[in-house]
Amino acid sequence: MSKEWPLWEVFIRSQHGLAHKHVGSLHAPDAEMAMNNARDVYTRRNEGVSIWVVRAADIVASSPGDKGALFEPANSKVYRHPTFFPMPEEVKNL
Amino acid sequence: MDHKVNYLLRLGDNALVLSQRLSELCGKGPALEEDMALTNVSLDLLGQTRMWLSYAAELEGQGRNEDQIAFLRDAHDFKNLLLVEQPNGNYADVLMRQFYFDTWHYFQIGALCQSSDQRIAQIAEKSLKEVTYHLRRSGDLIVRLGDGTELSHGRTQTAANELWMYTGEAFNYDAVDDAMVAAGIAPAAAGLRSQWFDHVADIFGEATLTMPPVEAWMQQGGKQGRHSEHLGYLLAEMQFLQRAYPGAEW
Numbered sequence: 443m444s445k446e447w448p449l450w451e452v453f454i455r456s457q458h459g460l461a462h463k464h465v466g467s468l469h470a471p472d473a474e475m476a477m478n479n480a481r482d483v484y485t486r487r488n489e490g491v492s493i494w495v496v497r498a499a500d501i502v503a504s505s506p507g508d509k510g511a512l513f514e515p516a517n518s519k520v521y522r523h524p525t526f527f528p529m530p531e532e533v534k535n536l
Numbered sequence: 537m538d539h540k541v542n543y544l545l546r547l548g549d550n551a552l553v554l555s556q557r558l559s560e561l562c563g564k565g566p567a568l569e570e571d572m573a574l575t576n577v578s579l580d581l582l583g584q585t586r587m588w589l590s591y592a593a594e595l596e597g598q599g600r601n602e603d604q605i606a607f608l609r610d611a612h613d614f615k616n617l618l619l620v621e622q623p624n625g626n627y628a629d630v631l632m633r634q635f636y637f638d639t640w641h642y643f644q645i646g647a648l649c650q651s652s653d654q655r656i657a658q659i660a661e662k663s664l665k666e667v668t669y670h671l672r673r674s675g676d677l678i679v680r681l682g683d684g685t686e687l688s689h690g691r692t693q694t695a696a697n698e699l700w701m702y703t704g705e706a707f708n709y710d711a712v713d714d715a716m717v718a719a720g721i722a723p724a725a726a727g728l729r730s731q732w733f734d735h736v737a738d739i740f741g742e743a744t745l746t747m748p749p750v751e752a753w754m755q756q757g758g759k760q761g762r763h764s765e766h767l768g769y770l771l772a773e774m775q776f777l778q779r780a781y782p783g784a785e786w
Binding site for chain 2: 447468469470471474475478479481482483486
């Protein structure tokens, strides 16, 4: 099965969503059938208006071992975070 | 029985019996994704069944509801096409039965959207989206199986040949159908038949399948309540609960 039916990752943009969210994966022989399968498996309860299917093999993921190098610099520089600066009185209700 | 009620029962029974057949496959599909898809189609058809049978019950005016019509009639009162009651068999059989039915169903429902009966047109309108997807899916899979391996091609061709004799009944009109056509409620047979043949021929061409002879002898009787031996067993299972515990609800 895995030889003939590769793994696909499914991303769905919900009714009021701005971005596609990863919702899960499935097996299918090609993109067209992956799309049909995604529709049948992941949009049964009115979850979305748009589907992306991507071959899992085409996704490059960050390595857990790189966590420090990738994300630590942002954590240690609090002035980069929007919450670091006090808001001026006039725009309090933004 | 009123012709229109009879016609509505035929529409409802087709969807009901095929839905029941497909639900037998729940958890037994060849892959998780297929299993979900088949169950989706089954539920689509069940939703359509409810609309047709509810309308039939209202017109009939005998105080029956959709449940009583579905669960308390015996085989000779069912008016579905013989095609839909055929057993599941292997996966090629399931898909071929579906493809033959979906093709007819799609053109039928499409035409019913223009029905002179407002309510029928509305139900058809609602069903058309589902039916369009069913047709796309089953056609796609027939092409994949037909144009697949030697084994899948062989099984799909066998299924095409074996189910062929059940494909003519839908276009073989009787007094009920004729009355519906005359009233502008249902589409004429000739147009439907040629649309059906064209689509099946297209898909079979892509699937490298041979179309069985067009003039082959066709089985009939389902619409008039004369069924194959399979329907009784299907109903025995489907209706067990209502028969054993009349009026049971949950």
